[in-house]
Amino acid sequence: MPEAVPLARVLVPSMTAPRPRLAPIDASRDALVHITGLEKIYDTKDGETIHALKNVNLDIGSSEFISVVGPSGCGKTTLLKILAGILARSSGEVTMHGRSLTGPSREIGVVFQAPVLLPWRTVLQNVMVPVEVQKRDRAEFKERARGLLAMVGLAGFESKYPGELSGGMQQRVGICRALVHDPSFLLMDEPFGALDAMTREQMNEELQRIWTESRKTVLLVTHSIPEAVYLADRVVVMTPRPGRIVDVVPVDLPRPRTLAMHNTPEFGRFVARIRAHFNSAGSLDA
Amino acid sequence: MNRSHPSARFANIVLLQILTFCLFVGGWEAIVRGFGISKIVLPAPSAIAVAFTDGLLSGDFGWHLAVTMYEILAGFAVGALSGLLLGFVIALVPLAQRILYPYVVAFQTVPKVAIAPIIVIWFGYGVSSKIVITATIAFFPLLANTIMGLRAAPHDQIEMLLSYTASPWQVFTMVRLKQALPYIFVGLDVAIVLSVIGAIVGEFVGAKAGLGYLILQKNFNLDMAGTFAILIILSVIGVGLHALIGGVQRRVVFWMDTAGERVTGA
Ligand SMILES: Nc1ncnc2c1ncn2[C@@H]1O[C@H](COP(=O)(O)OP(=O)(O)OP(=O)(O)O)[C@@H](O)[C@H]1O
Ligand SMILES: [Mg+2]
Numbered sequence: 001m002p003e004a005v006p007l008a009r010v011l012v013p014s015m016t017a018p019r020p021r022l023a024p025i026d027a028s029r030d031a032l033v034h035i036t037g038l039e040k041i042y043d044t045k046d047g048e049t050i051h052a053l054k055n056v057n058l059d060i061g062s063s064e065f066i067s068v069v070g071p072s073g074c075g076k077t078t079l080l081k082i083l084a085g086i087l088a089r090s091s092g093e094v095t096m097h098g099r100s101l102t103g104p105s106r107e108i109g110v111v112f113q114a115p116v117l118l119p120w121r122t123v124l125q126n127v128m129v130p131v132e133v134q135k136r137d138r139a140e141f142k143e144r145a146r147g148l149l150a151m152v153g154l155a156g157f158e159s160k161y162p163g164e165l166s167g168g169m170q171q172r173v174g175i176c177r178a179l180v181h182d183p184s185f186l187l188m189d190e191p192f193g194a195l196d197a198m199t200r201e202q203m204n205e206e207l208q209r210i211w212t213e214s215r216k217t218v219l220l221v222t223h224s225i226p227e228a229v230y231l232a233d234r235v236v237v238m239t240p241r242p243g244r245i246v247d248v249v250p251v252d253l254p255r256p257r258t259l260a261m262h263n264t265p266e267f268g269r270f271v272a273r274i275r276a277h278f279n280s281a282g283s284l285d286a
Numbered sequence: 287m288n289r290s291h292p293s294a295r296f297a298n299i300v301l302l303q304i305l306t307f308c309l310f311v312g313g314w315e316a317i318v319r320g321f322g323i324s325k326i327v328l329p330a331p332s333a334i335a336v337a338f339t340d341g342l343l344s345g346d347f348g349w350h351l352a353v354t355m356y357e358i359l360a361g362f363a364v365g366a367l368s369g370l371l372l373g374f375v376i377a378l379v380p381l382a383q384r385i386l387y388p389y390v391v392a393f394q395t396v397p398k399v400a401i402a403p404i405i406v407i408w409f410g411y412g413v414s415s416k417i418v419i420t421a422t423i424a425f426f427p428l429l430a431n432t433i434m435g436l437r438a439a440p441h442d443q444i445e446m447l448l449s450y451t452a453s454p455w456q457v458f459t460m461v462r463l464k465q466a467l468p469y470i471f472v473g474l475d476v477a478i479v480l481s482v483i484g485a486i487v488g489e490f491v492g493a494k495a496g497l498g499y500l501i502l503q504k505n506f507n508l509d510m511a512g513t514f515a516i517l518i519i520l521s522v523i524g525v526g527l528h529a530l531i532g533g534v535q536r537r538v539v540f541w542m543d544t545a546g547e548r549v550t551g552a
Contacts, residue, residue, distance in 0.1 A: 084449045103451075110449040116442045119541040120464050129460075130450040161541060181450070 010164060032185065032217050033060040033083065038092035040078050052078045054242035056092070063215040067228035068236045069274060075243025076221040077113055080187050083219065084110045096185075100211065106134055109183035111191040113221075115170035117162040123173050124158040130181040141180060148176040151206060153199070167194045172203070179210070187220045193223065201259060212256060229270045230257055237277045246277055337511035338518065346501075351519060354485050354497040357413050358523070361420020362481040366474060369425040373432025378458075390429060398484070400421045402491045411492050419491075420484035424477035428470065435469025436462055468542050471535040480529045482520060542543035 019056055040053040047134040060066055068076050081087035082094065085104035094101040102184040109130070117126045127145040131138060149155060162170055171194045178186060192200045208231060211218055223229050228235045237247040251259060251270055261267050311331045317323070318330040325333055341347040372390070376383045402419050409415035439462045447457050489498025497516050504512035 081445070086445045086448050104449050106451050108449065110446070112442065114442060116446045118443065118461065118464070129447070133447060133450045133452045133456055133460075165543060281502060 030061050031059040032062040032064075032096060033058075034093070034095045035059070036093045038079075038082070038094060039090045040082065040087070041090045042076065046085040051242035053082075053089075054244045056243070056245055058236060058245060058248070060217060060219065061233075061266055064209055065205065065218045065233045066220070066236060067232035067234075068219065068221045068244065069223070070223055070230045070238030071240050071255055071278065072223075074238045074240050077189055077237060077280055078243070080110070080189050080219065080221055084108055084187050087137070105185075106181070107183050108185045108187060109178035109181065111171075111175050111178040111186075111188040113193070115162070115167070115174040115194075117170055117173055117177075119162050122159045123154065123165070126162065126173055127176045127180050129177055134264065136181060144182075145176065145180050147213060148179055149173070152176060152203070168196065168199065171195065175203075182214070184216055186216050188220045190221055190223060192227070199229075205259070207231060208256060225271050225274050226262060226267075229253075229267060230262065235270070235274055237274055238275075247274070249274055290444050304447045326508050326510055327341045329485065329514055333511040334514045334518070337509070338515035339510065341515055346498075347516070347519065350495055350497050353413065353495040354489070355523070357416040357420060357480075357485040357488065357496065358481045358527075360413075361417040361484055362478055364417060365421030365424030365481070366428045366477050369423045369428030369473070369477070370419070370432050370470065374436070376429070377436035390426075396424050399487055402487055406488070406492045411494050413496075415491075416488035416493065416496070419488040420481045423480045423484040427476040428473040431469040431473030431476075432466060435466030438469060439465040452521045468535075468539045471531065471539055475528060475531045475535070478531055479524055482524045482527070486520065 012023055034263070035056055035058045038053055038056040039051075040214055042050040056079065058066075068079070070076055082089050083101070085101060085108070096105065096145060118129070121129070124145055127149065128138065130136075130140065131141040131145075132272065146155075146158060149158060152175060154169060154172055154176075157165065158167070162173070165173070171191060175188075178188070192203050195203060204227060207218075208219075210216065211231075218229070218231075220231060225235075232251050235249040235251060236245055237249065238244065239246050249270060253266060253270075315331050318328055329337075372386070376386060376390075376542055388416065394428050398419060401422070405418050405422075406415045439457075443461050443465075447461060452460070485496065486498035486501075489496040493499040497520060501513055501516050504510075504516065
């Protein structure tokens with residue numbers, strides 16, 4: 001990425017010194033989101049039912065970074081869409097700021113598993129979708145959108161159409177779109193899956209910086225266990241269908257984390273603990 | 287020969303097309319002359335060319351052409367617009383779908399050619415009956431394609447908008463309408479070609495002017511060359527209008543290489 005603009009300049013013009021962060025929390029006190037007994041059962045067209053989520057309980061603290069890992073089809077996207085307010089739950093309770101979740105919120109930014117760009121809009125217009133939908137000040141947010149695009153290495157691509165971009169570039173546009181309206185809660189569904197290893201590491205660093213500087217709450221779904229550990233306060237491990245949470249691993253590595261940490265024994269221990277769940281579940285796709 | 291260069295290949299194709307055309311016309315001419323085929327049965331291309339220029343120069347074609355064009359365009363406009371509007375209503379109001387759609391389908395299964403005589407009786411021998419016939423034919427392609435197009439928006443695009451708190455109206459204007467455009471253009475394209483047929487059929491049933499009326503007259507006078515000359519005009523009209531719609535489509539639906547699925551209806 002040529003000339004990646006430090007996010008500090010984009011997001012927090014008058015940045016103060018990084019706030020001290022509390023180590024992994026017992027989130028129940030300061031929780032942003034409470035998930036209790038969450039169930040999701042899909043009715044398929046041929047009359048079958050699919051039990052996608054079973055008795056999911058999780059509290060997400062304000063400004064906490066949660067990674068979710070689990071084998072393909074275990075309900076990660078389902079959980080994310082329920083939190084985004086675009087999928088109805090079958091039973092259980094989800095509260096946000098103490099209120100029962102009934103639909104989408106302006107405070108949330110979602111990065112979808114596929115980029116889902118609108119082909120008739122330019123890159124910049126795509127990033128501006130949340131601003132238009134929420135009728136925010138376009139002139140003000142346009143600058144922010146440009147800054148975000150520069151941050152992900154897409155400066156100069158503002159007036160291109162999605163069809164002219166590679167899959168990884170499209171995914172980065174999707175990330176900018178999720179951030180443009182400065183949501184306090186970021187839901188990301190395998191946002192870096194389509195990126196090469198180098199770009200992926202850079203994006204991981206950017207994401208860590210965004211999170212440190214803006215104190216967003218983040219829920220990141222990923223297939224990469226090292227990525228999950230590198231970024232998270234806690235890693236949520238899910239089982240194959242019906243999706244349940246089998247383990248929640250607090251990652252108390254010091255921050256800011258560096259790429260070099262990947263090689264430390266502590267890091268390796270977290271990865272091994274998580275990977276063990278996959279092995280026992282007989283699924284090794286991560 | 288530079289095979290790999292695209293413009294060179296294109297030039298070759300054009301050359302081949304011209305060659306094919308010349309062979310076709312030349313062969314036709316040779317057969318008519320060689321076998322001494324009567325001009326009442328099959329006129330030679332040269333005779334058609336003479337009839338064509340005669341008709342144009344005498345101003346004979348001009349007036350009838352104007353009448354038919356008017357019928358085509360007015361009928362197309364009325365039919366396409368009402369198809370579009372009803373398509374919106376049916377796609378957006380579930381109740382309308384339940385109540386109206388059976389009638390629409392029933393109406394569609396009636397061959398419009400079969401009701402053309404009735405329409406001429408109701409609306410007279412002038413242009414209005416031709417406009418009505420053309421409109422009934424142009425109506426359905428737009429209706430069907432509009433309904434289909436308004437339902438074509440991918441679920442993930444809608445979900446994406448909803449996640450940012452979009453209202454149903456915003457989902458409609460920002461995604462569903464856009465996704466319907468390729469379909470609507472397919473409808474327009476089918477409708478415009480059918481409109482040419484509609485106007486001519488209407489004139490065949492009973493008219494006082496127009497190219498269809500002229501064809502009947504020439505036929506009656508055994509003027510085969512003149513009939514063929516008019517057929518050429520009709521196909522030029524059809525191809526021209528089709529190209530016009532295609533040109534507008536490429537500008538409006540610029541993000542698509544190919545049009546969406548096609549729903550024909552006549
Ligand atoms: N709309 C739907 N209708 C029916 N079943 C569905 C639907 N969406 C998902 N499912 C099923 O629910 C289960 C969980 O799906 P989900 O997309 O949440 O998995 P995932 O963990 O995100 O998988 P991946 O890692 O491959 O993205 C799957 O078995 C899937 O088949
Ligand atoms: Mg998924």
